[in-house]
Amino acid sequence: MSESASDIFAALAHPTRRQILQDLKPGERTAGEIAAAFSASGPTISRHxxxxRHAGLVSERRDGNRILYSLVGERLALSVGDFLSTVCPEQIVLRALRDHDRDRPDLTAAGAEGAGA
Incomplete structure (x- = not known):
């Protein structure tokens, strides 16, 4: 597993960090808004x-004296997807088959029509 993937999984190991990611799903939030959702101290949330940020799962931008955080969802999805495809390669095959079946006409309906004729 790459150093980057290790950082991501280490970041995901703590329930507070997972909750922060969920809280950022709807959009950008200030550090104060994020901290207000937890009973932990401000410095503790800052550390989370x-x-x-170090894992690349959230980004920050300054707006005056505020820091706004947002989710970098594609980074999480790609990293977890890469890991899963490594440990569960059959999932790639199953996904390809599912996608292939979705692109085909509904053979079950055609078969049912033929059986009723």
Whole structure:
């Protein structure tokens, strides 16, 4: 597993960080808004945000004296997807078959029509 993937899985190991990611799903939030959702101290939440930033799972931007955080969902999806395809390669085959079947006409309906004729 790459160093980057290790950082991501280490970041995901703590329930507070997973909750922060969920809280950021609807959109950007300030550090204060994020911290208000937890009973932990501000410095503790700041440390969690630092771990998430280091892993590339959240980004930050300054707006005056505020820091706004947002989810980098594609990074999480790609990293977890890469890991799963490594440990569960059959999932790639199953996904390809499912996609192939979805693109084909509904053979079950055609077969049912032929059986009733």
């Amino acid at each position: 945000l630092s771990v998430l």
